[in-house]
Amino acid sequence: MTTLSELPDEQLLRLDHQICFSLHAAARAFNGVYRLALRDLDLTYPQYLAMLVLWEDGDQPVKQIGERLRLDSGTLSPLLKRLEMAGLVRRERSAEDERSVTVRLTEAGTALRGRALEVPRRISRATGLDVADITELRALLERVTTALDAAVADGATLTGA
Amino acid sequence: MTTLSELPDEQLLRLDHQICFSLHAAARAFNGVYRLALRDLDLTYPQYLAMLVLWEDGDQPVKQIGERLRLDSGTLSPLLKRLEMAGLVRRERSAEDERSVTVRLTEAGTALRGRALEVPRRISRATGLDVADITELRALLERVTTALDAAVADGATLTGA
DNA sequence: CACAACTGAATTGCGCACAACTGAATGGTG
DNA sequence: CACCATTCAGTTGTGCGCAATTCAGTTGTG
Numbered sequence: 001m002t003t004l005s006e007l008p009d010e011q012l013l014r015l016d017h018q019i020c021f022s023l024h025a026a027a028r029a030f031n032g033v034y035r036l037a038l039r040d041l042d043l044t045y046p047q048y049l050a051m052l053v054l055w056e057d058g059d060q061p062v063k064q065i066g067e068r069l070r071l072d073s074g075t076l077s078p079l080l081k082r083l084e085m086a087g088l089v090r091r092e093r094s095a096e097d098e099r100s101v102t103v104r105l106t107e108a109g110t111a112l113r114g115r116a117l118e119v120p121r122r123i124s125r126a127t128g129l130d131v132a133d134i135t136e137l138r139a140l141l142e143r144v145t146t147a148l149d150a151a152v153a154d155g156a157t158l159t160g161a
Numbered sequence: 162m163t164t165l166s167e168l169p170d171e172q173l174l175r176l177d178h179q180i181c182f183s184l185h186a187a188a189r190a191f192n193g194v195y196r197l198a199l200r201d202l203d204l205t206y207p208q209y210l211a212m213l214v215l216w217e218d219g220d221q222p223v224k225q226i227g228e229r230l231r232l233d234s235g236t237l238s239p240l241l242k243r244l245e246m247a248g249l250v251r252r253e254r255s256a257e258d259e260r261s262v263t264v265r266l267t268e269a270g271t272a273l274r275g276r277a278l279e280v281p282r283r284i285s286r287a288t289g290l291d292v293a294d295i296t297e298l299r300a301l302l303e304r305v306t307t308a309l310d311a312a313v314a315d316g317a318t319l320t321g322a
Numbered sequence: 323c324a325c326a327a328c329t330g331a332a333t334t335g336c337g338c339a340c341a342a343c344t345g346a347a348t349g350g351t352g
Numbered sequence: 353c354a355c356c357a358t359t360c361a362g363t364t365g366t367g368c369g370c371a372a373t374t375c376a377g378t379t380g381t382g
Contacts, residue, residue, distance in 0.1 A: 012278060012281040012282065013213060013216065013217070013274075013277065013278065013281060014217065015281070016213075016280070016281030016284060016285070017210070017213045017217070018299060019288075019295055019298070019299055020191055020195065020206075020210075020284065021210060021230075022298075022299050022302040022303055022306070023184075023187060023188055023191055023298075023302055024188060024191070024206075024210070025231055025302075025306050026184060026188075026302040026303075026305050026306045026309075027184055027185060027187075027188035028231065028339075028340095029305070029306045029309035029310055029313075030181055030184055030185070030305075030309060031339080031340090032309065032310075032313050032340090033309045033312055033313055034181065035340085036313060044366095044367065044368080045181075045185075045368090046367085046368060046369090047367095049178070049181075049182060049185070052174060052177075052178045055174065056174070056175065056178070061330085061331095062330075062331065063329090063330060063331085066330095069182075070186060070189070071368090071369075071370095072331095072369085072370070072371090073330070073331050073332060073333095074331095074332080074333080074334090074369075074370060074371080074372090075368065075369055075370075076331090077331065077332050077333080078332090078333090078367080078368090079367085079368075082367085097329095097330085097377075097378075098330095098376075098377055098378085099329065099330045099331070099376070099377050099378070100329095100330060100331080100377095101330080101331065101332095113174075116174065117170050117173060117174065119177070120173040120174060120176070120177030121173065122318060123177060123181065124177070125312070125318050126308065126309055126312030126313075126318050127180075127305055127308055127309060127312075128304070128305075128308035128312075129304075129305065129308070133301065133304075134180055136297075136301065137180070137183075137184075137298075137301045137302075137305070138179060138180055138183050140294065140297065140298045140301070141183040141184055141186075141187040141298075142183055142187075143289070143290075143294075144187055144190070144191075144288055144289075144290065144298070145183070145186050145187045145190045147287065147288055147289035147290070148187075148190040148191060148193065148194045148287055148288060149190055149193075151194060151286070151287030151288075151289075152190075152193050152194055152197060152287075189369075189370095192369085192370095193370090196370085205337065205338080206338090207337085207338060207339090208337095222360085223360075223361065223362095224359090224360065224361085227360095232338090232339075232340095233339085233340070233341090234360070234361050234362060234363095235339075235340060235341080235342090235361095235362080235363080235364090236338060236339055236340075237361090238361060238362050238363080239337080239338085239362090239363095240337085240338075243337085258347075258348075258359090258360085259346075259347055259348085259360095260346070260347045260348070260359065260360040260361070261347095261359090261360060261361085262360080262361065262362095
């Protein structure tokens with residue numbers, strides 16, 4: 001297989017720019033699209049992701065939401081607090097383990113799911129992709145993510161050590 | 162072609178989750194990898210992107226960097242100020258048009274390019290992708306981004322109006 | 323049982339992203 | 353020429369993402 005490492009120096013910074021940048025740009029474009037599509041629901045994109053997890057798997061501790069979304073408490077704690085302010089969830093210290101906080105959907109939070117069903121329809125229209133494209137894109141992205149996570153965990157590949 | 166809109170309600174929120182989420186996750190994974198790879202250079206990932214533009218196209222106004230990176234002054238102004246603090250660039254009001262600020266590489270900024278050449282090598286090793294994969298991924302991402310931008314510009318597709 | 327190691331959530335601090343706004347400079351139109 | 357709209361940077365405010373720290377609660381070990 002041909003790897004980037006075999007290309008000459010001068011092309012590297014250009015090519016590199018285009019790969020990482022296109023992903024960066026795509027992520028922000030998605031964010032912009034969701035911002036619009038979620039305006040009706042008064043949710044931000046990450047808040048929507050948290051609600052998806054709750055709708056799918058039901059009430060659960062902060063820890064578990066974090067594992068699912070790959071987010072730590074530094075991000076989730078304030079985010080969930082905002083969802084609580086909005087009346088969509090409640091947060092309660094677990095009785096069995098006092099360290100854990102269980103996040104529960106309120107009636108309003110559960111009810112919001114009905115309106116949220118419109119969102120993926122709008123998004124899918126906006127992407128202009130068919131199912132085959134999406135499957136392919138997702139497969140590539142997941143492969144990249146896995147490889148990148150492994151590289152970060154390893155460390156040596158990246159730090160130049 | 163088969164579009165997502167034809168799928169039943171119940172699958173929508175799941176599938177949707179996976180697409181948008183996998184992109185979100187990949188973008189953050191990339192960010193984490195760059196964070197490590199750029200530690201040596203004392204640059205954040207967006208700062209690195211700005212430097213890439215300057216290395217590639219030379220001194221230029223803030224406006225032009227913004228167009229290239231799709232970032233507005235609200236993001237760029239403080240970012241460039243930090244690069245200036247770090248001694249990598251200077252910012253000067255243009256003589257012809259006093260509204261415009263030209264960003265110029267300092268000697269240190271120009272010199273940094275040499276060390277930056279290592280970065281894409283490390284990243285490409287970390288992604289585990291070959292040139293064909295990358296080309297494909299990039300093509301898909303650019304198609305999505307274009308479609309998404311068009312949808313945001315249009316607006317009607319997304320707001321449900 | 324006591325004490326150290328660990329775990330889960332929260333907080334702090336920094337940087338990015340974006341909307342909304344300010345303010346100065348420029349350009350066009352009547 | 354005067355006025356108004358536009359343009360470019362910058363600022364403010366909000367929310368996310370992550371590192372680092374804190375703190376209470378839990379678990380494992382001697």
